[in-house]
Amino acid sequence: MEKTEQLLERAVESQKKAYAPYSKYHVGAAILSENDNVYSSCNVENASYPCGICAEAGVISAMISGGDKQIKAILITSDGNELVYPCGACLQRIAEFSNENTKIYLAKSNEIIKEHKITELLPYNFTL
Ligand code: THU
Secondary structure, eight states: OOHHHHHHHHHHHHHTTOBOTTTOOOEEEEEEETTSOEEEEEOBOOSSGGGOBOHHHHHHHHHHHTTOOOEEEEEEEESSSSOOOOOHHHHHHHHHTOOTTOEEEEEETTEEEEEEOHHHHOTTOOOO
């Protein structure tokens, strides 16, 4: 199976497991790491709304705890007809582990619709 197909499958699988009783908006994300490992996660909401975690934050945690440090590709999928673009905080999270070759795929209905670079979505990320 192609790596992008695998990413899509894993993101959709995770999206189905999203815990989103408040927004009812289910997001799935999957990462292909520099070592060709695939990680996935979903959004996890909380009755105390700001405690909720985006799917991208979850999948980055999974990648780091899995021992990888670079994102080769990240795919995000969600409910509804509109594509979900990562929120500002998640763009900063993605930027931390990305480079110019990192691909950001946005998917809908089991299909990749858009491909971006992090510098297109967050041209001036914060660095130390
Ligand atoms: N959400 C994500 O998981 N990723 C994003 O990039 C945008 C928003 C989640 C957070 C919340 O659980 C739900 O979508 C509605 O905002």
